[in-house]
Each structure stands twice: as structure tokens, then as C-alpha cells.
Amino acid sequence: MLGHILVVISSVGLALAVPGARVLADRQAPAANKIVLANDDGWAVANIRAQFDALTEAGYDVVLSAPAENQSGKGSDSETPSVLTSECEYNTCPVGSPATGCNATSPNLCYVNAYPADAATYGISTFAPKLLGSAPDFVVSGPNVGSNIGLSAFFSGTIGAASASSLAGIPAAAFSADFGDQVSYTTLSNTSSPNTQAALLYSQLTVKFLNVLLASPAPGPILPSGVALDINYPAYSSACSTVDAFTWVLTRIFWDPFVDDVETCGSDHLPLESDVLGANGSCQISVSMFNPSDKLDASAAQQAVVLGKISSILSCAA
Template sequence: MKVFSATALLSVALSCGLTNSLKIIINNDDGWATANIREFYKALRADGHDAYIVAPVEQQSGQGGRTVFSAEATLSRPGQFDTVPAGAPSFGSDPMDSHIWYYNGTPAAVTFFALDYLVKRQNIFNGSEPDLIVTGPNEGSNAGPFVFTLSGTVGAAYAAVSRGIPAIAFSATDILNRKYTAVNTTNDPATVLGKLATKVINQLEEKGNGENSRLLPYGYGLNVNFPYISTKPTALSDGVSCVNPPFVYTRLTGGAATNIAAYNEETGIFNWASNFTSPGVNACINGDCDLPGETDVIKECKSAISVFTIDYDAPSCGGAERIGELLVGLVENEGKAAGNGTGNATVVAVPGPAETGAAIRVGVNGAMAGLMSAVAIGMSML
């Protein structure tokens, strides 16, 4: 029988990622007591990460990047699902778990509360900054560039990137709003989503270890969208079960939606509707224009991973290529992630599906002109 030394066993454990311990804050816009965020938390903790939930005390969808802090020191009404009584402090922790916190503010405000109060004043990471801030998985997809104007999920992640903290926004197609106590099976969609999101984080931790100890370059984040998760065929899943969707390296534009003001002749009022043909949200300004659009990818049983940057005026920087390399081994089109065939110097039309219109490719020299002439207005998902 072969005998292994303690040093050898430790080496094996490290190489297998068994001692992962990233410092992670989990935020969202659906509220601190939803099934999705709690199952995500459980998956991260199970993999050894030092994870904290810090999320709004109530539903805050559609807030975008608005930073609104509580104007009162106590809650004027009960928190989500009556988990916090009226009159309780405007922020606090779960009495059963000190790693779970709420704050009465918009998602972006919660990000700042986590960084400036819990990290700096409460010292939850013993003097260190978090390695990563993640948001979601949101109840509803956040695909396409228009999400940056309205999605609280993306807005909270964007706020973290603005502070120099790597961030990932996760979103699910399923829009069911449930309390975390409703989860009762291992195949529950919330449990599946939590494990899928954790898989992305573990991939970045494993591949990016040693890259100046950062999971993502400064100014960059990821937008991850999952398809409709179902253990049995449904209309939303196109008649097939979907519990292990492969990942695809994507771009924000391509088949993306923006909003229109839809007028109801009978009621005389307006509501939003989606427009999938706008060149404003489907112009490929930066990166590899041959990448599939995330909106179309999640229509199948596939998960989309797109890179975004906070620097709108730097369309030819190489951070996206670096992140693509980190995703090799996770996404099915890893040749694209590795940088094969990248470039944005040619100006040509990029055909899209008939129902979604065509994407437009803008070369490096025409990037700013294209940006100024094709400003997007509107959004479809929160």
C-alpha cells in the first residue's frame, strides 16, 4: 500500500481547489430572504468560501445604479416576507447567522454599505478587501446592454467595479419570487442556479490565481445569464429539461432588446414592451463581433457569460481578452474565449435572426462615431 505524506496530501488538496476561501459578498435586488440568494450562499459556503449575504431588506428591482440610503434609522414597515419587523433597525444581521445581513437601501447603496460599514468598520474580512462581489441570481434575465440603465442586479455589480472590486452579476430566466424556506429538493431551480454560479467563481479562482491576486482586471466585470432551469420539459424550456446548461462566451449586443412605450387603447395608459430590432443596443462597438449575443444564447439550454467594462471610452483595451482566457475550460466555445479570431478593425454587417434584426459592427476608428450616433434608450429586463 502506498503511503502519502501530509505535505503531499496538502499539495493534492490545493491543486484540486479543496481549500478555496475567497472573501465574497453576495448582493441582489430581489431581497435578502429569497430562495436564489440563500441557495447561492449555501453553495459558496459549501465550497469553502468566506461568503456574506448583504442585500436589500425588501424587493428593489428596477433601481439600476441609483444609490439611495435609508432616510430613517428604523424600518417603517416589515422587511421582505415579514423576516424583519417594522421598527427594527434599518440594517442588521440574521440572529441565526452572522454572515447574513440586510440593509434598507437600493442595491447599489447596499454595495457601498457592505464595503464601507461591514468591511471597513466591522472588519468582517480582518482588514482585507473582498476578493469578489456577486449579485443575484436575479429573478429574471438581464441580457443586453440596456440592463445597465435599469437592472438593480447589474447596478449593484457595477457599483462594486467602480470601487475597484471584481464583480459578477448573475441572472436567471425564472422570475418566480420565493422565500428561501420554500426550497425543499436538491433539484430545486434555486439550488441548481446557486451551484452553477459557484462553478463560475471557482473557475476564475482556479485559473486566475497568481494574476496579481485579482480575479478580474480593474474596471471589468462579468454579466452571466442562465436559461430557464427545469427538471422536466416545459414551454419556457422549449420542451426539454435543463439542469446542467453549458456555458458560452458571449457579448452583450446581438439580439438584445430595448423598451418601447406600448399604448393600451382600452385603458388609455402606457406600459413597457420589448423591441428586439434596435441598432442602438445591437451595435458591436468593442471586442469580438463574431461572439454570439447573450440574449439568443439563453433561449437554448445554455448559460451566457459576457464581459463588461466601466470605461466606456476605451474600446480597444485588452482586458476582455484576458478574461476570455480565464474562462477556457468552462465555456464550450473556448477557442473564442482564448482569443482566436478576435479583432474589431473591420466594418461589416453582422447578420442576426430575422425576429431580432441585425447587429452592426463598428471598427476601432469608427467606434466613437458609432457610439454617438447609436445611443440606446430603453430596457426589457430588470
Template sequence: MYLTLGLIILPLAANAVNIVLSNDDGWADSNIRVLYRTLKASGHGILLSAPSIDQSGTGSSMSPPAPLDYQCQYHTCPFGSPATGMWQTDPNITYVNSFPASAMDYGINISGPKRFGGRRPDLAISGINNGNNSGIAVPFSGTVGAAAHASILGIPSIVFSGQTSHRHAWKAIPPLHSRLYSALATNLTNTLLASGPPYLPPKTFLNVNFAAADPGLCDQERQRIALSAYSLQRDIIVRLERSP
């Protein structure tokens, strides 16, 4: 399914919810930080719970978080840091020293309820991944694995990935693709939430892939998006075909 969305985002979402946000590119990657700020500005309660380092290509692997025997991504925490931690100036930005699915699990079951008044999140988002996740790449993607795990836990989830994949650290000036993809992701998220709960069928997640970030398309406030729905059947990710 292909669609286009304008880049206009309302200051506050009409259906603000609590969201756990993760990825496989690491907690200090520019894409996830820009998306965190954009979703937060739209009125949602956001908890970022992502791996301490780049965990791309780890699929649905899981393991208990462990103390770091290396530095966090972009030197954001030192050698010997605890298994989980938070950003110095924002306790809702957290790392989990494990795989993406484990970071999502920790956010949903442990840190999320503390942040959301004892409740689990209403929605899980994974991304924005550096590079698209489609075809044979889907089951190997840690970004997809995090969203798939959330759907197993009964949390509706969305994967966002972008074709433009120039990696930037959290402290860099947000690049065009991070800002564009975050605006589109927030717009699509708000559109889904406007449909009302349960948002998606059980054990189903959306896999959204954005085309290359083109300044010309930005000027036109239009961008091509590929959207697929995947269902988990006996722990196997199965693509749902769109009805004609």
C-alpha cells in the same frame, strides 16, 4: 459567449476567498439564500448584504440606509427596525434598508471588513436575479447596479441571473431553479478564482445569464449560459465585445 458547465462542485474550493453577496430581489429571497449556502459549502467566506425589501429595477441608485417604516421582506423584521440588521441565527446574513448598490457598498466598506478581519472582500457577487438581465434591461437592473458599484470600488464582481423567475421566500423548500442556478454560479465562480487575482480587468464585471431551468437539462448535467463582460467608462456601463 455561450458555454455549458457540469453541476459537479468540489466540497472545498481550491482558491477560497471572501465574498460579499447582494441582489435586488431582497435579502429573504430563496435564490440569494440558496446561493449563500452553496458558496459557503464550497469553502468561501460569505457575507450576505442585501436590501431589506425587493428593490428590482432601481439600477445604480444609492441612498444612506434608513430605519424601516415598513416590514422587511416576507415579514422577516418588524416595522421600526434599524437601518441595518442581521439574521437571528446567522450574523453573516444581513439586510441594508436601501438600494442594492448601497447594500453592496455597506457590505464592502463597513460590515465586510468587520467580518473579514479588517480587509475588504476579494470578490463581489450579485444575484441570483429572478429573470435574466440582458440588452436594454442591464442599466436598469438593481442586481447589475450592485455589481457595477463593486467594480467601481475596485472589487471584481459577477452578476448572476436566471430566466426561470418564480419567486420563493427563504423558508420555502428550495425550488429546482434556485438549486440549479446556485450550483452553476458556484462552479463558475470557482473556475474564475482558479485563474488567480486580479480575476478581472479594472472596472469590469461579468454578466452571467442562465437559461430556463429544465429538469431534462439537469439530468444531463448541462445548462446553457450566456456570459458577457461589461466595462465602466465614465460611469457608463459599456459591453465589451468578444474577440473572434
């Protein structure tokens, strides 16, 4: 379908080059293992390809459905996919390519020439049934190149893709990373690059989180109705360079002293994600819960459900 054939780089060997970034593929994926992988940085950026490889190696059944080119900052905008009038990201498909398409040799790598929200929902409605055999169990959006905290929730295409997925009835999480450059997937072969090391590390952290959330013994659906997740990774550094170095902290996006949150860590007010993300040089990951319709924080009752799902990996803010 595409005029250019992409060379798919496996991260099996690459992941081992990141000290302590343990390959999690030896852990069997949960029964809910069909994933649509979306983003707003484009279908050929290094972060999303590293994430695709990590999820696949961990036993997940994945289809990548992302914009044909960088669509950062588009929020929840929507448009009808159209024939390409310019080349795909990093010249991965030529002018005149169809509005949607998949890699000729790796058909689970697909693009949609539209906004991030459109790419995610097209992956849910079309690519997943065709390539995974049914609708997905979950949508992973990202990891984005750059954090998405506070007011950026309203403008982030990464969060927009997760929101659209949730509104379409599929639980979803937006993952963002406070490190790295927007570079081609072909750079993943350079294992000495900090961009590569960070991309591989973040991809393994996402696998770790999903292994906990999707295999949670807590009753009920994966996420409460009307809730999506906003997860932010701190910057990659010598101190924050291994999977085990990181801790996960339940947070909120916007400060509101008049609203009580779920009670945890001795308080009924969750810390702001902006106060937690890498605070004091720590390797803290913020995990916020929001309403996909308005991007505002979830209720205490909804937060409590998520807390019950992922309590095994949560820590209190440093």
C-alpha cells in the same frame, strides 16, 4: 439586532434532490475566497439564500448584504440607508428596525434598507471587514429572479450592485436566471418545487464559475480594471436540470457591427447574449463583460483578459 429570528435552511440535503446538481463543496475554494453576496430581489428571497448556502458549503467565506426588501429595477440608484418604516421582506424584521442589521443567530446574513448598489457597497465597506476580517475578494450579485439582457443592463439592480462594487474596487459579477418566482427562502424546504430545484441548480452553477475564475492561473487581477460581468442562466427545464448540461459562451450585451471583439470561435464578433441564452432549447449560459460606469460592452483587450481567465469552461455558441 432583529426583532424576528430567521430560521436558516441548509441546502446540503436539498442540493442532492436536484438530479445531477452535484454538490461542489468537496472542491476546495480558491485562495481568493471572501465573498460579499448581494442582489436586488431582497435579503430573504429563496435564490440568494440558496446561493449563500452553496458558496458556504463550497468553502467560501461569505457575508450576505442585500436590500431589506425587493428593490428590483432600481439600477444604480443610491440613497442613505434608513430605519424601516415597513416590515422587511417576508416579515423577516419589524417596523422600526435599524437601517442596517444582521440575523441574530446567523450574523453573516445581513440587510441594508436602501438600494441594491448601496447594499453591495455597505457590504464591502462595513459588513465584510467586521464579519470576514477584511474587504472581500469578489462580489456576487444574484442570481436574480429573471434574466437581465440587453437594455435591462441600464435598469437592473442586480447589475447595479455589481457595477457599484466594481467601481468601489472589488471585482464583481451579476448573475441572473430566466426561471423562477420571487418566493421566500422558507420555500427551499419544498424540494419538489421547480422554484427550489432551479434555485439550487443555479447556485451550484455560480460556484462552478467562481471556482474557475478565482482559481485561474492566468496572471493579473481577478478581472481587468473597469470590467464587471453579466452572466445569464437559461430557464430550468428537464433538459437543463444538471450542472453538466450547461455550457458557457462568451457574449456581448449590445450589437455593434463597427466594433471588433476578442477573437474566439473563429470570429471577432461575439454573439449577443439574447441570441445565446437558451437558443434552440440549448442550455447555454451567456457571459458578457461590461464597463460598470456606463454599462456598455468592454473592449476587445479587456474581453481577451477574461477569456484567458475562464477559457477552460467556455464553449462556442450552438
